[in-house]
Amino acid sequence: MSVKIFLVEDDLSFGAVLKSYLEINDFDVTWVNDGQHALSTFKGGAFDICILDVMLPNVDGFTIGREIRDINTQIPILFLTAKTLKEDILTGYGIGADDYITKPFDTDVLIAKLNAIVQRRALTAVPEAEIYAIGKYEFNYQHRTIILDGNKQKLSPKETELLKLLCIHKNDLLPREKALKQIWGDDDYFTTRSMDVFVTKLRKYLREDENIEIRNIHGSGFMLID
Amino acid sequence: MSVKIFLVEDDLSFGAVLKSYLEINDFDVTWVNDGQHALSTFKGGAFDICILDVMLPNVDGFTIGREIRDINTQIPILFLTAKTLKEDILTGYGIGADDYITKPFDTDVLIAKLNAIVQRRALTAVPEAEIYAIGKYEFNYQHRTIILDGNKQKLSPKETELLKLLCIHKNDLLPREKALKQIWGDDDYFTTRSMDVFVTKLRKYLREDENIEIRNIHGSGFMLID
DNA sequence: AAATGAGTTTAACTTTTCATTAACCTCCGA
C-alpha cells in the first residue's frame, strides 16, 4: 500500500511535474490547485503527508496548514516556499510544520525527506512476520514454527534457516554450495554432512503432507517440491 | 521542565557558542566534543533531541546517529553539516534524521526547528495512560503495576520496560538484541544474563494465568504468548 | 556517618537446546 500525499500547489505546470515525479517514486498523490477547496478535499481522504505551497492566490498555505493541524495533530506537513524568507520559515515551524522546502529544490532531497518521514513511522510499528506456505503447512520464520492443522512443530535455528532457503527456491534448485555458504559460512566435508542431517530432519517434519518433498539433485543440491 | 538537548560538536569555540545560545533560549544542553565518548554519554542521560555534527575527527556523526537510532527509535535527530553536499543530506535522512542544518545557519531558524519538534512531540505524547491487557492481567505502564482480581503488583523500572516491549510484540518475537539495546543500551554477556533474571521475575508475576506464557526462542529472543 | 532498602548485577549451579561428528547403510552414475 503506497503512501498518500496531499499536495496543494496553484502553479499548474509545476504542480503537474511534481505530481508525476512523486508518482514515479511510488507515492499516491492527490493534487489540489485551488487553495479554497483544499480543506474539503483534505477532509475527504485519508492522507499520510501534506505538501503545501505557501504562495497561493486566494488563501495562503499557512492558513491551510493551520486548519489541517487543527483537524489532525499528527500528520506531517511540508511547506513549499519560493522565497528564502526567514519570516516564512519561522511562520511554518510555528504552525507545526515538519519541514519546509525552498523552491527551486532538489527532488532527490524531497524524496529522501518523504521517505524519512514514512520510515520513522514504520520504525515504531512492529515488523510483520515472514510466513511461507509449504503444502498444507504454514512456516513462520520469526516464530521458528511449522503448523499443520493447529499442530505446532518447533524448529532449531539452522533448521529454520535451511527451510527458509528452500522456500525461497521453492520448486527450484537450491545449490548445496549456496546453502552452505549462507548458513554455515563454510563448505567442507563436515558442514556438508551436517547439512544432510538437517535435510533429514526437515523431511521428517514435513512428511505429513504427501504432496511435498525435499528432493536431492545428485551432486548439485536440493529442491523443495510443492 | 526544560527540553534536554544532546549536542555533539568537536569545534570548541563553535560548540561553546551554540551551547550558550541554546541555553539562552531555555534549552538544557549537554555538549560532548569527543565523538568517541558520545554514545556512553547519551546512554547516561534522558535526552529529548540530538544535534550531531557530521564532521567529527574520529567517528563520524552518521555512525553515532545510527547507533542512537538503534537504541531509541523515537528521539529526533538533527544533523549539522558544513557542506551542502547532497550525499550528506541523503545519508542523514536514510538514517532517520528529523532534519539537517547546513552551516553557517540562522540561529533563529534552528530555534524555530527545535521548538517545532518539541511542540509536535507535546501533541503526540499520549497523555492518557498506556494500559496493556495480558491475559487476565492488566498492565499499567505509567503506574508500573500489574493487576489481577484487584491484586496490585508493583514492578521495578527495568521489569516495566521489559514487559512493555514484550507487550508491544505480543504473540510475536521480541529479539533479545532489541530489548538489550533499548533497555540496557548494551549487549554483552552480563546484560544478557541480567535480562534472563528479569524474564524469570516476570514469569513469576504472571504465573497466575495459565493461558499466558513468556516463551524463549533459543538464540533469538522471547515471545509473550496470550 | 551508619543503616536501610529497593533495584540491579554478578555468580554459581542446573537444565535444555542445539549442532557436530561418527558410524553404518543405501543409492546413483560412470
Place this chain on the structure above:
DNA sequence: TCGGAGGTTAATGAAAAGTTAAACTCATTT
C-alpha cells in the same frame, strides 16, 4: 560394480537459558 554422494540415527559436547542467591549500587533515612 565400484566409489563417491546422500540417508539416517545416535552420541557427544558446547552454548544458551532457567533459577536462586549473594553482592553491589545508590539514594534516603536515622
